[in-house]
Amino acid sequence: MKPTVVLVGRPNVGKSTLFNRLTRSRDAIVADMPGLTRDRHYGHGRVGDKPYLVVDTGGFEPVVKEGILHEMAKQTLQAVDEADVVVFIVDGRTGLTAQDKVIADKLRRSGRSVHLVVNKAEGMNRGSVTAEFHELGLGEPVAISASHGEGVRELMELVLADLPDVTEEEGKKPTHPKFAIVGRPNVGKSTLVNSILGEERVIAFDLPGTTRDSIYIDFERSGKQYTIIDTAGIRRRGKVKEAIEKFSVIKTLQSAEDANVVVLVLDAQQEISDQDAGIAGFILESGRALVVAVNKWDGLDDYRRDRIKHDLDRKLKFLGFAKFHFISALHGKGVGALLQSIDEAYSAAMANLSTPKLTRVLLAAVQKQAPPRKGPVRPKMRYAHQGGMNPPIVVVHGSGLDEIPESYVRYLEHTFVEVFKLQGTPLRVQFKQSH
Ligand code: GDP
Numbered sequence: 348m349k350p351t352v353v354l355v356g357r358p359n360v361g362k363s364t365l366f367n368r369l370t371r372s373r374d375a376i377v378a379d380m381p382g383l384t385r386d387r388h389y390g391h392g393r394v395g396d397k398p399y400l401v402v403d404t405g406g407f408e409p410v411v412k413e414g415i416l417h418e419m420a421k422q423t424l425q426a427v428d429e430a431d432v433v434v435f436i437v438d439g440r441t442g443l444t445a446q447d448k449v450i451a452d453k454l455r456r457s458g459r460s461v462h463l464v465v466n467k468a469e470g471m472n473r474g475s476v477t478a479e480f481h482e483l484g485l486g487e488p489v490a491i492s493a494s495h496g497e498g499v500r501e502l503m504e505l506v507l508a509d510l511p512d513v514t515e516e517e518g519k520k521p522t523h524p525k526f527a528i529v530g531r532p533n534v535g536k537s538t539l540v541n542s543i544l545g546e547e548r549v550i551a552f553d554l555p556g557t558t559r560d561s562i563y564i565d566f567e568r569s570g571k572q573y574t575i576i577d578t579a580g581i582r583r584r585g586k587v588k589e590a591i592e593k594f595s596v597i598k599t600l601q602s603a604e605d606a607n608v609v610v611l612v613l614d615a616q617q618e619i620s621d622q623d624a625g626i627a628g629f630i631l632e633s634g635r636a637l638v639v640a641v642n643k644w645d646g647l648d649d650y651r652r653d654r655i656k657h658d659l660d661r662k663l664k665f666l667g668f669a670k671f672h673f674i675s676a677l678h679g680k681g682v683g684a685l686l687q688s689i690d691e692a693y694s695a696a697m698a699n700l701s702t703p704k705l706t707r708v709l710l711a712a713v714q715k716q717a718p719p720r721k722g723p724v725r726p727k728m729r730y731a732h733q734g735g736m737n738p739p740i741v742v743v744h745g746s747g748l749d750e751i752p753e754s755y756v757r758y759l760e761h762t763f764v765e766v767f768k769l770q771g772t773p774l775r776v777q778f779k780q781s782h
């Protein structure tokens with residue numbers, strides 16, 4: 348599983364600046380998706396071929412009242428608790444503050460692996476800017492400049508060095524759908540898992556164990572093998588008190604990363620919330636195949652049904668590649684069809700796209716609508732091959748390809764999706780220059 352790096356520090360030290368720098372290249376993928384409100388706290392980063400998740404706890408802070416040392420927000424502590432590594436940022440210009448000491452103390456007691464980072468160090472002597480921070484007792488401070496990008500790569504190499512290697516696009520090719528059921532609390536995830544597995548099975552798997560991890564359950568249906576990643580099970584296993592919970596966004600995102608298909612569960616009897624859209628945006632960024640289950644469809648009149656459809660259309664437009672199912676987990680309605688879409692999304696995500704066919708489709712698409720010329724060079728697209736799966740990546744080779752407009756990229760994506768009938772997975776087109 349990808350490691351999770353959590354950025355912590357008092358306000359204004361540069362957490363969001365560093366977050367933006369770490370996630371920038373990934374963000375570009377989804378930057379112009381219509382309707383997508385990107386969640387600014389959770390993102391994907393990568394150093395070399397090492398991917399990781401990154402969390403900016405900045406937005407979790409309560410408003411700080413003048414002169415009062417505020418405690419770290421609960422959400423920040425929870426994020427620290429679930430982090431593989433914590434990056435604790437201090438400000439080299441203001442120097443060591445009392446608040447830094449309070450945070451350092453909490454981090455030391457968390458037992459997490461912590462890297463102390465002195466930001467805003469551009470143009471300053473590394474030795475002298477870091478000197479006073481040794482006092483925090485968190486090891487050798489690393490000087491960086493988040494806004495200038497100095498020392499950031501080295502920092503992330505250091506941060507990831509001690510963690511087990513997860514190279515992207517590596518490992519065994521999956522053999523069957525492994526799907527995560529995600530969504531905010533109370534949308535009906537547990538009920539859906541019950542409905543998919545049948546009551547007895549869930550109880551059979553309801554064994555005591557660690558309370559924090561998601562539950563992985565293998566099952567068979569109509570002769571087909573599946574693995575379900577049950578994030579709600581965390582709570583079901585715990586005491587009732589914990590039920591009122593602690594919704595773990597990080598665990599949700601990690602489960603989505605570890606799955607090859609994500610089932611996003613929404614509650615038709617509620618408005619689509621920012622939290623729903625935030626989770627959806629993150630899934631889109633992860634490139635996983637997706638099926639949307641709009642649950643609690645029972646007991647709604649036509650007017651309410653129209654309204655929710657309208658709401659979905661407006662707020663989750665960017666999930667246009669996914670199939671939407673209107674189901675009732677409670678009554679087991681629509682669950683069979685949902686599984687069929689999971690199969691379909693899985694096959695699409697894992698499809699093998701042959702080079703000759705991709706090239707034929709590419710050239711036909713170009714002939715139908717040529718890429719617009721920008722500047723003196725006319726873009727020339729020569730051939731295409733598959734560069735990855737889950738999501739499928741199509742690499743287009745040619746020349747003059749550095750300024751292909753986004754709208755044309757979308758045109759090619761749609762064409763490939765349509766011709767290869769890839770329902771349920773995003774598809775990405777990348778360009779490679781050859782002269
Ligand atoms: P956060 O509250 O911890 O998320 O801090 P921000 O990322 O919002 O940064 C706070 C301020 O510090 C902003 O004005 C940034 O432009 C500035 N800042 C961030 N990183 C650097 C840096 O490396 N050098 C300098 N000089 N300023 C920085």
Ligand code: GDP
Nearest residue numbers: 532533534535536537538579642643675676677
């Ligand atoms: P979770 O927090 O996402 O796991 O949600 P639960 O599965 O615990 O369900 C939350 C509440 O919604 C429970 O009271 C369920 O009985 C109810 N619920 C779940 N699915 C449905 C449904 O399809 N229709 C209706 N009307 N209620 C449902």
